[in-house]
Amino acid sequence: MPETQERQVVEIGYGGSERLVMNMGPQHPSAHGVFRAILTLEGETVVAVDAVIGYLHRCHEKLAETLTYVQYPSIASKTDYVSAMTAELAYVASVEKVGKIDVPRRAQYLRVLAAELQRIASHCLWLGTWCMDMGGALGGGATVFLYAIRERELILDLFEALTGARLLYGFHQVGGVRYDLPAGWTARCRQTVAHIEGRLAEYEAMLEDNAFFLARTQGVGVISRELALDVGVCGPIARGSGVNYDVRRAEPYSSYQDFDVAVPVQTAGDCFARYRVRMAEFRESIRLVRLVLDGLPEGAISSRPGVKSVGQVRIAKGEGYTRIEGARGEVGCYLVADGGAKPYRLKWRGASFSNLAVLPHIIPGHKVADVVAIMGSVDPVFGEVDR
Amino acid sequence: MPSSPSFLAETGQLVRAVGRAMGVTFRNFFRRPVTVQYPTVKRVYPDRFRGILALVYDKDTGEEACIGCRLCELICPPQVIKVEMLKAEKRNFAKTFTLELYSCEFCELCVQVCPTDAIIMLKTFDLATADRRELLLDKDRLHALGLQHEPSWATGNRLRDMQAPPKPAKPEARGQGKSGGNADAGEPAE
Amino acid sequence: MARAGLADPATIMPPFLQHAITGFIVLNVVIGLVTYVTLLERKFAARMQSRIGPYYVGWPHGWLQPIADALKLMMKEDIVPTAADRWVYNLAPIAFLVPCVLIFATIPFAPGLGVADLNIGVLFFLAVSSLEIVGLFMGGWGSNNKYALLSAMRAVNQIISYDLPFVFAALVPVVLAGSLQMSAIVEAQTGLLGWYVFYPVLGQLAFVAFLVATLAAENRVPFDILEAESELVAGFRVEYSGMKFALIQLGEYAHMIGTSFLGALLFLGGWLGPGSEQWPLLGAVWFLLKAMLVFLVVTWVRWSFVRIRVDQILAISWKLLLPATLLLLMTTALVVALQGARAV
Numbered sequence: 001m002p003e004t005q006e007r008q009v010v011e012i013g014y015g016g017s018e019r020l021v022m023n024m025g026p027q028h029p030s031a032h033g034v035f036r037a038i039l040t041l042e043g044e045t046v047v048a049v050d051a052v053i054g055y056l057h058r059c060h061e062k063l064a065e066t067l068t069y070v071q072y073p074s075i076a077s078k079t080d081y082v083s084a085m086t087a088e089l090a091y092v093a094s095v096e097k098v099g100k101i102d103v104p105r106r107a108q109y110l111r112v113l114a115a116e117l118q119r120i121a122s123h124c125l126w127l128g129t130w131c132m133d134m135g136g137a138l139g140g141g142a143t144v145f146l147y148a149i150r151e152r153e154l155i156l157d158l159f160e161a162l163t164g165a166r167l168l169y170g171f172h173q174v175g176g177v178r179y180d181l182p183a184g185w186t187a188r189c190r191q192t193v194a195h196i197e198g199r200l201a202e203y204e205a206m207l208e209d210n211a212f213f214l215a216r217t218q219g220v221g222v223i224s225r226e227l228a229l230d231v232g233v234c235g236p237i238a239r240g241s242g243v244n245y246d247v248r249r250a251e252p253y254s255s256y257q258d259f260d261v262a263v264p265v266q267t268a269g270d271c272f273a274r275y276r277v278r279m280a281e282f283r284e285s286i287r288l289v290r291l292v293l294d295g296l297p298e299g300a301i302s303s304r305p306g307v308k309s310v311g312q313v314r315i316a317k318g319e320g321y322t323r324i325e326g327a328r329g330e331v332g333c334y335l336v337a338d339g340g341a342k343p344y345r346l347k348w349r350g351a352s353f354s355n356l357a358v359l360p361h362i363i364p365g366h367k368v369a370d371v372v373a374i375m376g377s378v379d380p381v382f383g384e385v386d387r
Numbered sequence: 388m389p390s391s392p393s394f395l396a397e398t399g400q401l402v403r404a405v406g407r408a409m410g411v412t413f414r415n416f417f418r419r420p421v422t423v424q425y426p427t428v429k430r431v432y433p434d435r436f437r438g439i440l441a442l443v444y445d446k447d448t449g450e451e452a453c454i455g456c457r458l459c460e461l462i463c464p465p466q467v468i469k470v471e472m473l474k475a476e477k478r479n480f481a482k483t484f485t486l487e488l489y490s491c492e493f494c495e496l497c498v499q500v501c502p503t504d505a506i507i508m509l510k511t512f513d514l515a516t517a518d519r520r521e522l523l524l525d526k527d528r529l530h531a532l533g534l535q536h537e538p539s540w541a542t543g544n545r546l547r548d549m550q551a552p553p554k555p556a557k558p559e560a561r562g563q564g565k566s567g568g569n570a571d572a573g574e575p576a577e
Numbered sequence: 578m579a580r581a582g583l584a585d586p587a588t589i590m591p592p593f594l595q596h597a598i599t600g601f602i603v604l605n606v607v608i609g610l611v612t613y614v615t616l617l618e619r620k621f622a623a624r625m626q627s628r629i630g631p632y633y634v635g636w637p638h639g640w641l642q643p644i645a646d647a648l649k650l651m652m653k654e655d656i657v658p659t660a661a662d663r664w665v666y667n668l669a670p671i672a673f674l675v676p677c678v679l680i681f682a683t684i685p686f687a688p689g690l691g692v693a694d695l696n697i698g699v700l701f702f703l704a705v706s707s708l709e710i711v712g713l714f715m716g717g718w719g720s721n722n723k724y725a726l727l728s729a730m731r732a733v734n735q736i737i738s739y740d741l742p743f744v745f746a747a748l749v750p751v752v753l754a755g756s757l758q759m760s761a762i763v764e765a766q767t768g769l770l771g772w773y774v775f776y777p778v779l780g781q782l783a784f785v786a787f788l789v790a791t792l793a794a795e796n797r798v799p800f801d802i803l804e805a806e807s808e809l810v811a812g813f814r815v816e817y818s819g820m821k822f823a824l825i826q827l828g829e830y831a832h833m834i835g836t837s838f839l840g841a842l843l844f845l846g847g848w849l850g851p852g853s854e855q856w857p858l859l860g861a862v863w864f865l866l867k868a869m870l871v872f873l874v875v876t877w878v879r880w881s882f883v884r885i886r887v888d889q890i891l892a893i894s895w896k897l898l899l900p901a902t903l904l905l906l907m908t909t910a911l912v913v914a915l916q917g918a919r920a921v
Contacts, residue, residue, distance in 0.1 A: 020723060020727075022723050022724070022727070041727075044727075044731075044887060044888070067464055070462070070496070071462060071464045071496065072464070074464060074492060074494035074496065075464055075492075104552075131883055134883040134884065135798060135799075135882065135883035135884055140408075140798055140799070140879070140880055140881045140882040140883050140884075141798075141883050141884075142626065142880070143412060143415075143622075143625060143626050143880050143881060144883075146626040146627060146628065147415070147626070147627070150421055150627055153421075157433075160432075160433050160435075160436065161433040161434075161435065162435070163435065163437075164433070164435035164436050164437035164495065164508070164539065164541065165437050165493065168492075168494075170494045170495060170496070173550070176550065177550075178499075178546065178549075178550055179435070179549065180549050182433075182434065182435065202411050202414075205407045205408070205410075205411055206407070206408045206411045206412075206881070207408075207883075209400065209403065209404035209407060210404045210405075210407075210408055210882065210883075211400075211401050211404055211405075212799050212882050212883055212884070212885050213882075213883055215885050215886070215889050216883060216884075216885060216886065216889075299553070300551070300552040300553050301549065301550060302550045302551070302552065303552060304552075305547065305550070305551050305552065306499065306546055306547030306548070306549070306550035306551055307462075307496065307499050307500060307547075307550075308458075308500055308502075308547065309458060309461070309462070309500060310458070310461045310462040310500075367886055367887065367888065368727070369884075369886040369887065370886065405882075408881045408882060409877060409878065409881045411881070412625045412877065412880060412881040413625075413877070415624075415625050415626065415627055416624050416625045418627055419627075420623070420624070420627050420628050420629050421627045421628065422627075422628050422629045424632075
């Protein structure tokens with residue numbers, strides 16, 4: 001296995017300083033999945049970070065070559081399993097772009113609806129797990145976690161009424177979506193979204209002014225704008241560092257151009273800035289959900305007949321890259337089609353994979369306690385990282 | 388120590404922030420817990436709930452609905468379904484039908500493609516067992532499950548109808564369940 | 578009981594036996610209290626988090642949950658890491674538990690109801706309660722585990738830093754009462770408004786400082802970097818299982834309740850309450866209720882905040898809490914001296 005950089009295990013310097021190599025292993029309460037960080041500590045200060053990933057590699061890209069275009073969307077949701085709707089959307093959008101398949105307007109609006117609701121749910125989980133990392137499973141963090149999960153469950157109930165599943169939906173298909181809205185769903189959706197908006201105010205009351213929270217997050221894990229652009233972070237992390245970029249606005253897909261997406265940007269680049277960006281994204285997504293519900297057109301939910309056989313969708317030779325704005329940043333699929341029912345090659349661009357690359361640049365110099373705060377604010381999901 | 392006014396202001400802000408946070412927790416103390424006391428109290432599952440799979444009998448003839456066409460076997464992404472066809476005079480049957488529920492993804496694609504609505508999902512998931520072999524469902528077990536539990540709304544034809552592009556308007560408009568018209572495509576509450 | 582042939586047991590028993598029996602009784606009561614306080618905390622925290630907490634064991638409301646937990650811990654396998662320092666590792670839970678339980682020796686639960694009402698009671702309490710740090714560090718060192726060691730080092734830092742403000746805050750009522758003897762401090766708080774928490778300005782500030790220092794001395798969030806579930810998993814306890822873990826938990830909660838009792842005694846009037854003069858046992862009940870109130874306030878804080886980093890904790894202690902409590906103590910002393918001078 002190639003060694004990325006030389007590491008000194010124990011170095012007893014003449015100045016009396018001794019370095020400790022500590023493994024924040026794949027099994028760890030704050031690893032956000034399976035993430036191995038080999039920290040070199042000097043006292044409580046982290047001096048170097050060696051990040052090891054790959055513990056959740058499940059050969060998605062090879063799987064995509066063996067599964068057809070109608071089979072793979074339900075598998076695609078398992079890359080970013082916390083934000084499954086956007087993951088599926090990345091795949092089907094790329095197939096539709098390469099195959100030049102139109103999607104009816106109602107389906108596009110339903111996709112936007114699902115994506116924005118999923119963004120709210122994903123940010124609920126982010127807030128809960130981040131506060132739990134910072135506050136302990138026995139402590140105030142767990143309280144915020146349970147409140148956030150309580151709200152996330154409401155959105156999952158909505159998705160359950162829509163598709164039948166709570167976490168991994170299989171909602172998208174090539175050409176449209178699989179499920180239409182059941183009776184009474186729009187009223188329930190509006191109610192849920194209003195309820196969550198009220199509860200957001202409570203979270204902010206618990207966290208915003210709080211000196212403990214501010215002490216843990218302000219000035220911690222500062223990503224400068226240059227570093228963000230150099231390393232190529234995306235999503236809320238880049239927007240927290242002053243990079244005013246959102247795929248929904250820059251390259252609108254699935255009729256996002258009908259909605260004026262307001263992109264929150266902060267310049268401080270620390271954990272608190274990223275927190276503020278995501279809290280603003282909460283509200284923006286709620287606004288978008290309401291707009292979609294108001295303007296939902298009637299029509300078909302798919303431009304192709306419902307799936308009847310496994311090889312139904314054939315895409316002519318071509319290749320292309322499509323990107324969407326997932327909850328964690330830019331999720332993309334590069335697809336090479338060869339005329340058959342299965343792709344020749346699929347490459348996933350996972351948002352968290354690129355975002356994690358920034359960790360070895362910003363963690364050294366911080367304390368051990370900051371490592372979890374920073375990791376939480378970067379919000380990786382290892383399904384996307386390892387695929 | 389910083390100068391008096393800002394120190395007092397900071398302390399005041401800290402006290403206020405502490406009060407706000409503790410106030411939120413205090414307010415939640417008096418809210419009803421969201422716990423559902425499963426299994427004495429069960430949640431109401433939505434119509435489209437994707438639970439465990441089952442095979443059904445034809446409503447009109449009472450025969451097994453499955454014709455052994457193996458479309459579900461071909462489409463299943465994790466390949467958990469294995470079917471052998473039994474040819475007969477008027478129609479075909481499935482000689483054996485095994486479904487490995489422990490590897491099933493519950494993606495509902497098999498339900499989607501079934502031409503005769505033979506395989507469906509049920510509104511229950513409660514099949515936990517201590518022996519994995521009990522989750523290797525054979526045809527008899529699948530039929531038995533179909534009789535025991537409430538079926539979910541989704542069948543092959545209903546899903547395909549919902550997804551199909553709208554047909555040109557006919558003089559005699561059909562009643563329920565077709566998409567392509569309403570903002571809420573109501574599904575029949577069956 | 579001066580009947581012919583019978584005499585008061587207290588006079589015929591040698592004093593050490595009398596103390597041993599009362600000590601045994603108090604120890605058992607404390608352990609019983611500790612187990613049920615864990616249940617109280619779990620239910621209280623659960624309600625604040627929109628859930629129920631233990632429910633089925635001892636249905637309803639989980640009354641038998643602590644018993645079940647204790648039985649489970651007793652039956653668990655006792656795993657000792659191969660490379661652990663055997664003697665240090667095995668003795669650490671005991672070294673941690675003994676000071677935590679010994680503090681109950683000086684607390685009078687009602688007038689005359691206590692193991693030993695020393696006339697340096699508060700001093701003994703504060704001194705012995707800081708001995709737990711030895712057991713804590715032994716646990717962290719003997720486990721041969723980097724996480725445990727990191728946690729033990731943080732603990733030593735934190736507890737030593739917060740012992741001073743803790744002592745100063747606890748000394749304010751001592752100065753106001755003029756005695757280190759716990760029963761004398763309670764006697765000096767007669768009447769509802771005589772409680773030291775109602776003493777203008779000084780009492781409230783001292784109470785707040787006491788609570789903050791308690792949080793830190795008990796490793797409760799926001800000062801729980803010692804265990805820091807999400808970073809160090811279980812801190813210095815990470816390599817302990819079974820009964821040794823139970824002893825450590827016991828010690829931790831016993832210390833927690835001990836400081837709650839101390840807080841109730843110093844600031845909330847101890848056993849004073851309606852009817853406590855006639856029936857000493859009722860006074861003991863009031864005392865218990867007040868201690869539980871202090872405990873619940875600390876628990877409420879614990880379940881509302883995220884934790885802060887170790888360098889921030891130390892900064893708060895040395896730069897804010899220590900000067901503040903020192904100033905408070907000196908002001909109290911000045912006030913008392915002036916009052917005394919005026920009285921003379």
